[in-house]
Amino acid sequence: MTLAIEAENLGKAYKVQGMAPPTLLGTCMRLINRKPWERFWALRDVDIKIPKGTTVGVIGPNGSGKSSMLGLIAGTITPTTGNVRTQGRISSLLELGAGFHPDLTGRENVFLNAAILGIPREFVRKRFDHIVDFAGLREFIDMPVKHYSSGMYVRLGFSVALEMNPDILLVDEVLAVGDMAFQMQCLDRIRQFQKQGKTLVFVTHALETVEQFCDEVMLIHDGKLIMQGAPSDVIFNYLKSYMVRIGMLNVEEHGTRDVEMLDATFLDEMGNETATFESGGVMTVEIRYKAYKRIEKPVFGFNIKTGNGFYVFGSNTQMEKVPIDSIEGEGTMRLRIDPLTLKKGNFFLSLSIHSWDHSVQYHRREDWHPFAVKDLSETPGLMRLNHTWEHRE
């Protein structure tokens, strides 16, 4: 097994300095005052071994060191400790339109950008029409790019980037920019790269994409490699322990705590604990609670929101006419969603227990439980609507 990317004991420390750019006078003052630099480790003691032809996802909360790691692999950042060895040409899908000169025309910038990305000039000349048509900028190609809209800018940068043919491709949050069509093209290109046996490393917050594309996932937090392994395991671990613990989610918890939810466990069809579900499958949530006093007619409720806060669905045992007489002590409540009609994405489950007349909130956990849905079908959208087609002549 040949390694495409290898690094041991990789670390990157930054000097912590104020907002002002460094100046000669400032440095002299610092030397006189003998003020030592404070150091901040963006990444520390990370070992990387990525075999050729594999796709590796890097996940972790914002500011955990993901981008620093890509920069170290790409060579734009020099490591403080350790070093990175790579095999083959590296390019990254993160510099869309990097080096575009506003005064130059689209045509001139295509060649400039291609040279920056290491695409041979001859090749660009041959593919030029294709690049321009793909970006849909034929009539604007001889106009200075300073007159382009930001969308045009990115499209042109992207269609140039598509012509890259590196051995190792680094992708940093590309899926966060651009519209739907743009993202689809990105993913198509990524699939193509995979088929050609290229090595891919990508950083993203779109966990379902990680699940879908990656052979292996690295979880990074506070500059340390926390976990590395199969996508579903790592994502599960990430969602379960990290997002909540570090308060990345907009989590809220309140209530009188006469009844307390001890924990909530996501189970798949087979009864195994998981945090990723298949669209169309079964999702079971097991809620363990403890009632410190006898509660008459409690109401259990849930709601599901998308990763960006869109309210998808909510209901409770009162609305569904499943009254519970009373609870006391420990017990378990099962919520079964079958079939789970959500399409792929990251979602948040909120749970609550309140009194029959809504006057007392016993315990409510807002956006507390994240989960991901993956989807093998091609249909777009937020949820699947049950439907049939009928053809009549």
Added chain:
Amino acid sequence: MHILKTINMYRDLVWNLVARDLKGRYKGSVLGFLWTVLTPLFMAIIYIFFLRLIAGRGVPIQNEDIIIGVFAWQFTVQCVSSGMSCVTGSSSLVKKVYFPRLLLPLSITLSSLINFLLMLLVQLIIVSILLFREGQILDPWTAALPVIIIYHFLFNFSLVMLVSAANVYFRDTQHVVNLFLSAWFFMSPVMYTFSLVQTMTADIPILQPIYLLNPLAVIISGYRSMQLPGAEFPWSNAALIGWLWPAVLLIIAYLVFQRAQRNFSDML
């Protein structure tokens, strides 16, 4: 040797960066390239006018001397002033894409060189006309100008490497460099010739070899003695050292730049 191989590997990018710089330089203004020729020309005219006005006819300097001096001086000034921000101005590129950072000072110096070659063409025409009016022609050594141009280029390249790297670490480099440039202008034989230095330092002859340690002193004197018939280059041991030490400077500048570039993306 390794570095030459790398540059060759990235020559596509070098030329694209040079083209970007040149196009960017000219596209903004209507007169475009004309300005780069007019600037040193007007400077030369101003110097000639005021030198004649203030110092009178007694100053032993020819108009051709001043024109050659100003054009050569402009080459260095242009490199230093546009090269200062060649790394800081490409921060998005440096942060996002890997390529040998050396290409940035290299391409800016190359584009200044192309600019200078065009300027030099105009300068040669003007000097020829001035000489023709005195019944003279250009010295045959003019044909050897490429040698001194390459030397001058490498010297400027060293300076660009140093100031561009310094500017990343100290954003107030510009002020320091501007001060240095204005002092350097008077310490170099731009609006006078070395013979004036010789007359002025007749009492303290030790100053003459020190003066010649300034690479621009030998470079500008070199340009003059190559193009003007009767202009002698002030050969001496000091002048020889003046020619040789920029080779050391080139190596030092290269090492400093390569060391400094490791932290470029952190500092930008």
